[in-house]
Amino acid sequence: MASKTTKKSWTVMVYMAGDNDLDPEGVTDLVEMKKVGSTNKINIIAEFDRAEGHVARRYYLRKGGIVSGDAVDSLGGVNTGDPRRLSDFILWGVTNYPAEHYLLVLWNHGQGWDDTDLFAGERHRALRRLASGRVCHALFHTPVRNMLNKARGSMAARAILIDDNAKDFLDNQEMKKVLADAAKLLGRKLDILGMDACLMSMAEVGYQIRESADFTVASEQTEPGAGWPYNTILGALAKNPAMKPAKLSALIVDKYLASYVPADSVTYSACDLSKADDVAKTVAALASALKASLKDPAAVQRIQSVRGKVQSYAVRDNIDLVDFCLLLVDAGSDAPVTAACKGVITAVQTAYVTKQGYKGEDMKNSHGLAIYFPIGDVSPLYQGLDFSKATGWDAFLKAYLRTVKSR
Numbered sequence: 201m202a203s204k205t206t207k208k209s210w211t212v213m214v215y216m217a218g219d220n221d222l223d224p225e226g227v228t229d230l231v232e233m234k235k236v237g238s239t240n241k242i243n244i245i246a247e248f249d250r251a252e253g254h255v256a257r258r259y260y261l262r263k264g265g266i267v268s269g270d271a272v273d274s275l276g277g278v279n280t281g282d283p284r285r286l287s288d289f290i291l292w293g294v295t296n297y298p299a300e301h302y303l304l305v306l307w308n309h310g311q312g313w314d315d316t317d318l319f320a321g322e323r324h325r326a327l328r329r330l331a332s333g334r335v336c337h338a339l340f341h342t343p344v345r346n347m348l349n350k351a352r353g354s355m356a357a358r359a360i361l362i363d364d365n366a367k368d369f370l371d372n373q374e375m376k377k378v379l380a381d382a383a384k385l386l387g388r389k390l391d392i393l394g395m396d397a398c399l400m401s402m403a404e405v406g407y408q409i410r411e412s413a414d415f416t417v418a419s420e421q422t423e424p425g426a427g428w429p430y431n432t433i434l435g436a437l438a439k440n441p442a443m444k445p446a447k448l449s450a451l452i453v454d455k456y457l458a459s460y461v462p463a464d465s466v467t468y469s470a471c472d473l474s475k476a477d478d479v480a481k482t483v484a485a486l487a488s489a490l491k492a493s494l495k496d497p498a499a500v501q502r503i504q505s506v507r508g509k510v511q512s513y514a515v516r517d518n519i520d521l522v523d524f525c526l527l528l529v530d531a532g533s534d535a536p537v538t539a540a541c542k543g544v545i546t547a548v549q550t551a552y553v554t555k556q557g558y559k560g561e562d563m564k565n566s567h568g569l570a571i572y573f574p575i576g577d578v579s580p581l582y583q584g585l586d587f588s589k590a591t592g593w594d595a596f597l598k599a600y601l602r603t604v605k606s607r
Contacts (some may be wrong), residue, residue, distance in 0.1 A: 209441040210448075211243040211299035212434065214396075215289050217308035218283070223251035225425050229307070230259065230267045232430035237263025242440035243297040244434060248288045249278055256343060258292065283374040290382045301445060302386070305394040306605060307427070308491075312399040312518060312570065373584075379412035391445040398422040398513060401469050402570045403479060406552075407587040409478035412466065415449040415554070417456075420570040421467040421563060422514040428452070428460035446472070449554035457557045465560030470567030475552040480590045482547045485572070486525070486540040488590050488597040493537055494603045502531045507573060511565035517574040522548050522567035 213235070216226050226248050238244045238261060249256035258273040278285055289303065383389050393413040395401075400418035405590045408418075437443060443451070449470035456468045493499035506527040511520035525541035533541065548569050556568030571593070572582060578597045588594040 204391060206607075207298045208243055210301045210303060210437060210443075211245065211293060211297045212296075212303045212305070213290065213293040214244075214246040214305040214307055214430075214439070215286055216246055216248040217306075220423070221251070225427060226250065226307070227267070229430055230261070230393065233261045233434060234263060234265070234267060234270070235431040236434040236438050237261055239438050239441070242434075242438055243293075243299060245293050245297055247275075258289075260297070263531055271507065274489065279457055283378045286378050287381055290378070291385060294382075294385055301391040303392045303394060303448065304382070305358050305388055305396050305421070305428070307396040312402045312405060312515065312572075330433065347381055373408075376408050376586075378410070379409050381382070381448050383412040388570045390450075391415065392417060392430070392449050394418070396423070396427045399472065399513060399518060399570070401467070401523060401568065401573070402518065403476075403483065403588040404572060406471050406473055406569075407476045407480055407590065408585060410473040415445055416471045416473060417449050417452045418469065418471075419467050420469065420513055420518070420520065420566055421465065421558075424460065424464055424466065426459070429455055434554065446470075446554060451553045453557060460559050462560045465563050467556070467558045467566045467568075470554045471552055471554035471569065472554050475547065479544070479547045479552050479569075480587060482540065482543040483521075483587075483593055484591040486537070486544050487592045489534075489536040489540040491592075491596045491599050493534060494599055497607075499537070500533065500600075500603055500607070502528065502533060505603065506531055508576070510573075513570065517576075518570045519573045520566050521569045521571040523565040524571070524573070574601070577601065 230246060230248060233244050245260040246259045246261060247256060254277045256275040256278040257271045259270045260272050261270050379390060382515065390413040392415045393409065394544040395418040398419060399422060401420045406416055433452055436451055436455065437448060453468045453470050457466065460466045506524060510527055512518060522545055525544045529538050529542050553568035558564065558566045576596060578601065582588050583594045
């Protein structure tokens with residue numbers, strides 16, 4: 201174990217919720233991390249909760265050797281979906297492996313903003329978590345897991361840090377609190393929050409945690425099971441440990457995309473959360489202009505047409521925000537909508553998304569940031585998000601869908 205008094209340039213903390221169908225990928229990723237290992241300038245640590253035996257261990261990863269040789273603690277059975285578990289991992293990492301900069305990686309399935317509890321009836325909620333006073337969330341049952349097809353997310357699965365054995369996950373409200381507590385512990389924002397999980401590069405997610413992290417790196421689309429190429433990312437960091445957070449976040453995007461081929465149909469982006477409020481303001485203006493335009497049947501028809509063409513993802517309710525605005529402008533929207541669209545495009549492309557890219561022809565209209573735009577009903581959970589409250593996007597969606605259904 202590294203000295204508690206030795207402050208290095210970076211500590212990379214990988215929180216691996218592998219008590220599910222991703223267990224084999226977790227083993228592979230730890231091996232990738234060990235191809236680089238901790239150095240005199242960087243710490244690489246991980247907590248891996250396994251499906252095999254339902255046992256979690258903590259690791260200080262060194263170059264070479266076997267993974268088990270790097271275990272520094274065995275935690276027994278844990279629930280990685282419990283926010284207290286993640287908070288304890290961050291506290292352990294910061295206390296034992298101090299650094300100038302911190303990269304926290306949340307490793308698991310992902311579902312963007314959506315915290316829907318699909319299978320609440322599968323568990324005895326009151327018996328299992330009554331003492332803590334916290335409502336826990338459901339996980340995939342077998343038919344849903346089978347839909348994953350080795351991706352780190354699915355059209356039916358919800359949230360992040362899913363624990364199959366505990367039938368729990370971390371929702372966006374809990375993630376906000378955990379990261380706020382981490383920022384208090386550090387006395388500043390976390391440098392980078394990496395989400396090695398599907399569908400997490402959403403305006404709603406970034407806005408929720410904007411006060412606790414400087415940058416996010418995440419995907420608009422689902423991730424293949426291989427996830428991040430830890431060996432190439434960490435190898436580059438080990439060669440240049442003085443790298444600043446903005447540069448490392450961009451490097452992660454580059455290395456991720458380089459590890460896949462066009463047939464994989466992937467996206468990745470780095471976002472500067474200090475610009476999240478600016479994006480929210482432009483989306484608020486867009487929501488207002490679009491809602492006002494609904495009185496015009498031609499405007500409604502334009503929105504419908506654009507919604508049918510816009511870049512979307514494995515969860516079809518997620519669309520690329522910039523592509524949506526570009527299409528609205530090209531469709532000849534009225535002056536207020538056009539002006540609002542241009543404001544969104546500028547805010548996202550010139551400031552918020554600092555690096556982005558894609559592989560695959562079907563992802564070519566991705567610009568790094570997704571937003572919720574359902575084709576059915578608006579989820580009742582959406583109105584509880586900070587982003588929804590700040591922008592009125594929820595009100596526009598409801599008004600639009602009412603108008604469409606009444607025609």
